[in-house]
Amino acid sequence: MTLTELRYIVAVARERHFGRAAEACFVSQPTLSVAVKKLEDELDVKLFERGSAEISVTPLGEEIVRQAQAVLEQAQSIKEIAKRGKDPLAGPLRLGVIYTIGPYLLPDLVRQAIARVPQMPLMLQENFTVKLLEMLRAGELDCAILAEPFPDTNLATAPLYEEPFMVAVPRNHPLATRERIDAEELKRETMLLLGAGHCFRDHVLEVCPEFARFSSDAEGIRRSFEGSSLETIKHMVAAGMGVTVVPRLSVPVEPHPHLVYIPFEEPAPTRRVVLVWRRSFTRYEAIAALRNAIYACPLDGVSRLTS
Template sequence: MNLRELQYLVALADHRNFRRAAEACLVSQPTLSTQIRKLEEELGVALFERAPRRVMLTPAGQDAVARARRILAEMEGMREAARRLSRPEAGTARLGVFPTIGPYLLPEVMPQVRARFPQLQLLLTEEKSDQLLTRLREGRLDAAILAMPVHDPALHGEPLFKEPFLLAVPRQHALATRKSLRMEELSRYSLMLLEDGHCLRDQALEVCQLSGAQEGSEFRATSLETLRQMVLAGLGVTLMPALAARGMAPYADRLHLLRFEDSQPSRQIGLFWRRTSAMGPLLSRLAEVLRSVPPGLLDPEGEDEAGSRAALPAAE
């Protein structure tokens, strides 16, 4: 067994097609097929179920692929460690971010990241949190921006900032005449939430549990943008993270945002990477840059721009 065979194994698991896997590995299809068969003979089990038009992993194959990913990630980590010794802030870093924060955070922080690390190429991936964690554990990502906590002793997490939640209501809603509300008042309303798999849904459900609010049963959104459009259409209310709320000014005539008076619900955002990663020192420095989000972006009272004040609630 050698590393090349493990690379073929992972490629076939990813592509589920011998031709496409061979192309990805820059070898002929017979070469890849022969090496996969040789690996199966060496292990004494079938790793793939071969059908006329598709390839599927067997249970033994799933286990072998997971182990192969870890081995290949460790080897890449060894190469990366050697590269970092000579050029610690150069090269490539693969960063994952979840979709309810990526579009709102990255435009604000990427100019500072590029200025601080001019020789670093940052490859960005946007996925749901559970998929980011899988990629991070398997070595397909170097780091990921996630909501805390993440319970995995193999990962190191650096807190970045706390992002408050606001309540978004249509302009014709009874609450649209107010600037703030108490948490307990949420118990009178049903909230529109995201579908399963989004960490924002889990965070919103925690707020519902604390306040006594209920989830609306007739609708679950696939994205934060869909939730916003549903509120704009006057179809319900929802919790909106502060960074996403900054883009609501153009809709001030149709949407209203309220602060919470007594207990500010929020989510803690962090940067996570494998404890064994050779990129740890670099990622610590990257966390410092990501942590320097302008306070006004997270504080509804900190924005001076007139257009934004039209959408965001000010202090009473």
């Protein structure tokens, strides 16, 4: 049994697909499949049920995968302790960021990190919250920038900032001349939402819960549309297809020719953005350096949280 084999079975359990697991591990599918079969033979157990469309994990396999994750985390801790003994800021930091934060924070953050800790390059991964949490647990990421709430996975957290939401409307829309908008007024509008899996979609539905039903019935298609990214949805709004809600950091500095961004009436809806990492991660100085680099970014319109 090797750490590589344990890493492979964790990847297969996460991806539910041998091909995608092999891509995630940067190996060929035959290499991964042979290693998984070798481990199953050694343990004399069946870890996965191989269906035509998707791989499922057997009940015993679930237990073994959980233990494999713990072993991989402990093995990574040994490496981190060794690194820390030399220089906790030396070497890359593997950072995950959700899709609705990455494009708006990372350009400034990367510049700040290079200026402050050039010996600690950031290895970046954008993904959904659930996937980033899985990668954290598996030791494939060191830390992640997420928006609360998210499932409690016994991670250490540090607050970063509180970000208000704003309404984006076409420039020729009747609401475009308003200084502020009440959430109740959006009930009469066609709302454009992010697709399932985005936590920001859930945040918007908390502000406008009446739109939650529109994704599951045919009638709702006339009132609610979905996009794959905030930037795609902004283009849809600019084309006059409806209105949407966006986080403050996604609002560009320069005025848009076809879009107007309007704040909500107080108290405005917000999201709390935090930095999370495994409690066993020992490069505390690296976490502090990353947090300081984030605070050094402009973060226009948000409230920094320091406690």
